[in-house]
Amino acid sequence: MFWGIGVGPGPAGYIPLAALDALRQADLVFAPRARGAETSVALQCLAGIEITAQRLREIEFNMDPDRTVLREHYAALAETIAVELRAGRSVAYLTIGDTLTYSTYGYILAALRELLPALRERTFPGITSYTAAAAAMGWPLGEGKERTLILPCPEDAAALRRDIESHDIVVLMKIGARLPWVLDLLREMGIAGHCAFARRIGLPEEMLAADAGSLNATEAMGYLATLLIRKTPREKRHI
DSSP states (O other): OEEEEEEOSSSTTOSOHHHHHHHHHOSEEEEEEETTOSSOHHHHTTTTSOOOTTTEEEEEEOOOSOHHHHHHHHHHHHHHHHHHHHTTOOEEEEEESOTTSSOTHHHHHHHHHHHOTTOOEEEOOOOOHHHHHHHHHTOOSOOTTOOEEEEEOOSSHHHHHHHHHTOSEEEEEOOGGGHHHHHHHHHHTTOGGGOEEEESTTSTTOEEESOGGGOOHHHHOSSSEEEEEESSOOOOOOO
């Protein structure tokens, strides 16, 4: 059996009970670790849940921008997992956040299905970075008829401006080194004060800012960052 399990992002305990049960049943647990990182963030999100060294397979994950290199990486990883499944061992694969929302897990699952047409599998939903960020700051992601757009950060400010102007709320993911010009755009549009920022929720170096206008881009840049952008101030809906 192959299980896909979303963990975190952040505080221990952000895992569905059904997924936790599968995790405990698995003979092997594959935990991705970013190249150059000392520890797997996915395992940090499981703090307090014991996984013995005999069951754990920590794998270095390649985030090379070259798509050919990535395809080879996913194929090789799927083959490694398939070897264990063919040998009769059940495998759980961890991913950060929701399993199928901008997640590399989807690539692994597709490759496995091709290798093993009769694959027995179950994918559990997880908690997305933006819902975790919204909950951490009490920041509604949509009220009434508001239109919400979820997207990876565009490559230029003009494209992002169009996205913001055509929606009430924009959830911005995969920001990386683009953060300085993104913050400059929000300030230029006069909306930074009612936009929120979160990075590494519930983990070391956590950063939460309910007012994105106060952010120092150099200090805030990093992995696992999400911006919640609101085009206009939140409407008061209570008397």
